[in-house]
Amino acid sequence: MVKRATIKDVAARAGVSIATVSNVFSGKKAVNPDLAKKVEEAAAALSYRLDRNASQLRSGRVQVVGMLVPNLDDTFFTSLVERVERLAHDDGYEVLVASSRDNPQLEISRLNALLGWRPSGLIAVPCSNAIPQPIRSEIGRLPMVLADRIGEDNLPIDTVTMDNVAAGQAAAELLIPSHRDILIAASNTAIRPIADRIAGISSVVETHYGVRPRIVELTSNINAGAEIFCDWLSREARPEGVICLTNVTTLAALQAFAALNIDIPEDVSLIGFDDYTWMTARKVPLSAVRQPVEEMGQAIWNCLSDRMAGGDVPTRHIVLPGSLQVRRSVRSSTSA
Amino acid sequence: MVKRATIKDVAARAGVSIATVSNVFSGKKAVNPDLAKKVEEAAAALSYRLDRNASQLRSGRVQVVGMLVPNLDDTFFTSLVERVERLAHDDGYEVLVASSRDNPQLEISRLNALLGWRPSGLIAVPCSNAIPQPIRSEIGRLPMVLADRIGEDNLPIDTVTMDNVAAGQAAAELLIPSHRDILIAASNTAIRPIADRIAGISSVVETHYGVRPRIVELTSNINAGAEIFCDWLSREARPEGVICLTNVTTLAALQAFAALNIDIPEDVSLIGFDDYTWMTARKVPLSAVRQPVEEMGQAIWNCLSDRMAGGDVPTRHIVLPGSLQVRRSVRSSTSA
DNA sequence: GACTCTGAGTTAAACGTTTAACTCAACGAA
């Protein structure tokens, strides 16, 4: 392991002061082109690379934002990371990603680790409805944006979410005309977006039929969910339509239907949440509520960079509409 | 924006020297419990947080590794990131993730950015067969592990890959008994893993039937691929079996088959690469070659931490076997 | 020719930690 060249080594080799070397790289002050060339040659010869730690420590300017997500296995979150990373990078920022693995305790420690980098901004998708302590204590000190899983309303932090209630209503309204008995397949009914989707569906179903829809909880594990659902289907009356509130529940439901040889949409109609490419690569493409990931990423970055730019921006709570992708997994009203 | 508390502020408030504060947090030297408590209280009161930049700059110890992947939209890479992040974190390391977006030029700039953090190790999945310059120049200076897309053999860097040739052979052998005309649906035949899979399939097909299998290139975009494939199917004789070499090509092929009303496995058999959960959530679950992501992540981390631990470990080239998941998308020999 | 002004370079002081070297009191052993 060879010792790394520092700015001093470069300065010595180029026969200039370290300040000049710094100026060559930062462009803060003009330097004579001949000298600059010498410096660059010296740097190349020593394969010098600026030390971010030293640079950030001294300058105080940190072109870094932290991003916390509940996990990196869910395409929704990774897409969000991808979008934000792209936008951030275009603006000259690095993104530090951390996953809380849906564990509130780990979430706190990951947040503390992120904050130790002294980032200039923080983006977080909390893993529960609660706002974790490290975020609480940074309110007003650090530019922050929360997304997706926001438990409280009227937080003094910018938020970006989908309108889950409306999305649930839209899904329900697609089924209503030709389906009476509607089932909701949920993952964890405790977390806010899921609860909101349920509320949206329920309100529509209730006004039309005067009863609340049935709900089955399929956990966050596909195989476990499929088993639970098979079991449920063997005990309960088969619904006419199912709305699956997450990617995982959709897959669990599909597995169960395949196992029990139940056809979509002939035997039962299905609507999923989140629109994945695999949903359209089937003989019967799946209807789904598409989350506006692209727009959410954009909104998150807009909020954050506005806030990082300083100025007294009032707190914003951005709510984006989902869009219902109507495909063939829902029986049309003619056959009702 | 309030100014952040430093170790000095904590020391002043607790009435001790900054060295003592440092010792309380690092545990390098014992301190009197009473004093320690005072320090902790002071730190809490000031909501002090250690500055990583300063700490790393001074100590030279950097519990950070960089990880470069071709993109964050492909579940294979994000799974790899997820596994590595988990293992790294358990060993007390932070992972810095960067995406090259399959762009060799961006790859270089992202690598330079990563290296500017002076990480203690680097993990990279190159976006092309070429080893990017920044990696080349770190050989022997920085612990590194390359994974998946390795163009050259016998590199003086640790590598972790799947045995793509064997995987291709296994897939071909599953089809051979009952399928004569086999088609390969590839994304980009230039990159090594794909080329190897093709080689594996071709060798088996050739020894059995004396001809090389046909190949169609479907790009890395699902919708474009589906269109190309529809077009291809309208011109060429329909194959008896298709082996799709990536997730994207599998989805493209499925879309095309759905559009043309071609049934699996009645009209054509299909084998995919990478085993995703959606593949089993269908009436006809898909056969696929499963990449050992979990084991690859583990192998990557093992290699890297061995190398970071120092010592003259000889260069290792770890090749892990894929596993063929046989499901119903392949017509059995009885119907041949 | 004396003057300011500018531009390009240097010097040296930070930034917030860690840590080697030091101090000093308390304790035993001889």
Next chain:
DNA sequence: TTCGTTGAGTTAAACGTTTAACTCAGAGTC
């Protein structure tokens, strides 16, 4: 009593940058 020895604390010097303050030659002005 004397003399290490130990343990717990302090002091101050780094780490590799950035940057305010400075120097100094050369150009422009009157």
